[in-house]
Amino acid sequence: MMVMVPLLQGVVRLLALPVYVLVLLGLWDPLWKRLFPYFMTIFSRFYNRKLHKEKQQLFSNLADFAGSSGSLSLLEIGVGHGANFQFYPFGCRIIGTDPNPNVEKYLLKNIAENQHLRFEGFILASGEDLHQVPDSSVDVVVGTLVLCSVVNVKAVLKEVVRVLRPGGAFYFMEHVAADRSSWTYFWQQVYDPTWQRLGDGCSLIRETWKDLENENFSKLNLSHIRTPLKWTPTCAHILGYAIK
Template sequence: MTEASILFFRACLALLAMPVYLLSLLGMWEPFCKKVFFPFFLENFSTIYERKTKKQKQELFRNLPDFASPSGELKLLEIGTGCGTNFQFYPPGCKVTCTDINPNFQQGLERSMNKNQHIHYERFLVTAGEDLHQVPSGSVDAVICTLVLCSVHNVNNTLKEALRVLRPGGAFYFLEHVAADHSSWTYFWQQVCYPTWKLVFDGCCLTREIWKNLEQASFSELNLQHISVALPWMPIQPHIMGYAVK
């Protein structure tokens, strides 16, 4: 697993993905990716991913009602809502504000909303996780973030914004793929795939050690576990999940 072998396999992968690199060079890939390819890919990938992570998500979100305000109301804000695959796990009657930097998930999002009438949808904001200025400070009980921190421009700034909009005692929920153990073959292939993967999948980074960002953030309590999601032939099996309290 030398640097030379990583560079060799990277070159081979880049050669296979040459059409994407050429489109990127011409400035055509990013708009096509955001409007067509990535929404299509995410909706179809989500079907597989949800089967693999259903039990983990049920475990992750089962204590969401514990973070309701004293009045009993539960306000959620989801960063990177995408196609709304988390809606099924939210408790009945909660109020959800959806955010995403990409506004092109509308069809999948509407389908998820129609399937999940047990929750109230307050609004949809087209904004990045690092900039939630439209959301007042201390106004939500929980922030949800799944498969998002891999692609934000700045993980620490996203966590700062999550802390800002949370009320004292509120919780930040996360389920993210992360870097594998550095001595493993999975990490080797993460390094090989990194440049092409990031280009093809709209900025998704394979080697982020997001647990370190969470440990360094100003949460009063962090409940985090490392898990593996069975996704054969994909370099995103290592995950972290849990919640952190403001």
């Protein structure tokens, strides 16, 4: 079965030939950086409908991590247009970061629609470098569908631990590699090279749970689930939270 993977990867590349031509011409990345936030706002609405129950349950105890001030300070990495805002508790103070400057106009629109939150700023930054956020300064860090596309997962998690206060929590929800013996994993390997081009670096075959298990968290609450996205290569997910 595995000998078929390179052949089928070639077929997928052929079907996506216009994209690879634009890559060779140096036109794809700047074009897609502008268009990607728009498509993600559409996808996020669909995703939130399909996984509303899972997200609601995941974020149900966010308020438990509020600091001594009584209000929750939350940093969301890869915030995009703010797809998670509807799940955050009243009065939550949010800072959003994203490496793509084109998300900001979509983010501001969503902020206006979520008046129960206090938005304290947008930082143009990758998850690997959050130097603008002080050490031990936030109660909670959130990252959903982010670790699949960052350049260095370990570096991101190091930054997450650095900015969290002692006892703070990192909430995550990520699609990951399926079981290696499954057909899902076979097709994930087939699609992965082209998926990364179309998904702004998003990889289908990361075993992100291993990075979380190896990071210096005092407690890790992690579940593997198969989402309602059953016929897609992103159906295998992990979700949960880790405490510093």
